[in-house]
Amino acid sequence: MKTKIYDLTDKSIYDEAIKQAALAVKKGGVVVFPTETVYGIGADAFNVEAIHKIFQAKNRPLDNPLIVHFADKKDINLAASNISDNALKVSEKFMPGPITIVCHKQKNIPSCVTACLDTVAVRVPMRESARDLIRACQTPLVAPSANISGKPSPTAPEHVIEDMNGKVDVILIEGRCDVGLESTVVDFTSGEKARILRPGGVTPEQLKQIILLEDSYKPVKQLSVNETPKAPGMKYKHYKPNAKVVCLMGDEKKIVDYINNRTALENNLTAAAVFEHLKEKISCDYVFSLGNKDIPQEAGNLLFYNLRKADEVHAGIIFVMCTDYKGIGLAYHNRLEKASDEIITF
Ligand code: TXA
Ligand code: MG
Numbered sequence: 001m002k003t004k005i006y007d008l009t010d011k012s013i014y015d016e017a018i019k020q021a022a023l024a025v026k027k028g029g030v031v032v033f034p035t036e037t038v039y040g041i042g043a044d045a046f047n048v049e050a051i052h053k054i055f056q057a058k059n060r061p062l063d064n065p066l067i068v069h070f071a072d073k074k075d076i077n078l079a080a081s082n083i084s085d086n087a088l089k090v091s092e093k094f095m096p097g098p099i100t101i102v103c104h105k106q107k108n109i110p111s112c113v114t115a116c117l118d119t120v121a122v123r124v125p126m127r128e129s130a131r132d133l134i135r136a137c138q139t140p141l142v143a144p145s146a147n148i149s150g151k152p153s154p155t156a157p158e159h160v161i162e163d164m165n166g167k168v169d170v171i172l173i174e175g176r177c178d179v180g181l182e183s184t185v186v187d188f189t190s191g192e193k194a195r196i197l198r199p200g201g202v203t204p205e206q207l208k209q210i211i212l213l214e215d216s217y218k219p220v221k222q223l224s225v226n227e228t229p230k231a232p233g234m235k236y237k238h239y240k241p242n243a244k245v246v247c248l249m250g251d252e253k254k255i256v257d258y259i260n261n262r263t264a265l266e267n268n269l270t271a272a273a274v275f276e277h278l279k280e281k282i283s284c285d286y287v288f289s290l291g292n293k294d295i296p297q298e299a300g301n302l303l304f305y306n307l308r309k310a311d312e313v314h315a316g317i318i319f320v321m322c323t324d325y326k327g328i329g330l331a332y333h334n335r336l337e338k339a340s341d342e343i344i345t346f
Contacts, residue, residue, distance in 0.1 A: 022136035029169035040143035065115035098201025180301035239339035250346035268316025
């Protein structure tokens with residue numbers, strides 16, 4: 001398939017690009033677009049044939065349900081029914097933004113969207129162009145992250161083009177994503193308290209200010225392929241680059257020594273993603289920054305980006321430092337843990 005690629009940072013073609021992408025969606029096609037979290041691959045949420053094209057392009061298992069994206073929070077009841085007061089509170093405060101709420105579904109939502117569950121996930125992205133696109137489509141869009149299933153989610157134009165060029169009708173690029181990790185998925189359908197199914201851009205601390213949350217989010221142990229988890233996506237391998245990923249937690253000095261000692265023994269090209277102030281102490285072939293240690297949003301923004309960079313430079317292994325669990329750190333930790341082949345604590 002010939003994919004049309006438009007760069008939305010070129011304001012002279014912005015309107016035309018949105019129009020062409022919307023046209024492709026209306027014709028039952030599939031388009032890639034930026035959001036504030038990660039790039040998404042979207043199709044008309046009511047067009048079953050188009051939705052199947054997404055599963056094909058991503059090589060995504062059919063039992064992993066999709067998020068329905070709206071331009072405006074007043075429309076989410078087109079997909080969600082009996083929205084609880086707590087879910088409404090959260091949507092009032094954090095939409096548009098990096099949050100997805102799981103509610104009971106409306107009957108007309110196709111079963112391939114929800115993987116036959118009786119719940120549906122809805123989200124209103126913050127990125128202006130995403131909402132312009134949805135508005136122009138005149139229909140909500142289902143949109144998983146625009147990566148081949150199992151790989152790190154794309155947060156930069158070059159990464160989304162690498163995975164999706166030739167597989168979709170249109171790719172809209174617009175620089176780097178702002179958050180760099182996917183939205184927080186919160187379930188409002190089981191029990192009195194809401195439950196975080198996937199930590200993300202909106203933190204537990206922020207949610208707890210307005211609703212009661214099920215104790216704290218606990219990292220999920222890897223489920224076997226035959227088990228049915230609450231968020232079906234959780235059982236599959238996620239976020240893995242080709243390079244082996246080694247996650248390092250704890251004492252900074254010990255981490256630096258460990259990386260350098262192990263690098264000396266490696267035959268492959270090596271890469272490391274460490275906080276900016278440690279970069280010059282690392283002897284790997286490639287050293288990437290995780291930003292300022294005191295601003296965890298920077299590490300969040302750079303995690304997927306750096307995992308993909310490791311593949312770009314053909315590193316055989318990448319050592320990645322961990323943040324603490326506070327704030328966005330929980331989401332960072334969750335993604336890195338899933339991406340990792342080894343986790344070492346000092
Ligand atoms: O930030 C994001 O949410 C991005 C951008 C593109 O919007 N999208 C995204 O979609 O991350 P995806 O498909 O990669 O992840 C959706 C997650 C999966 O873990 C899926 O299992 C879960 O949401 N999910 C979707 N519908 C659900 C439902 N009804 N109940 C529980 N979990 C659900
Ligand atoms: Mg994904």
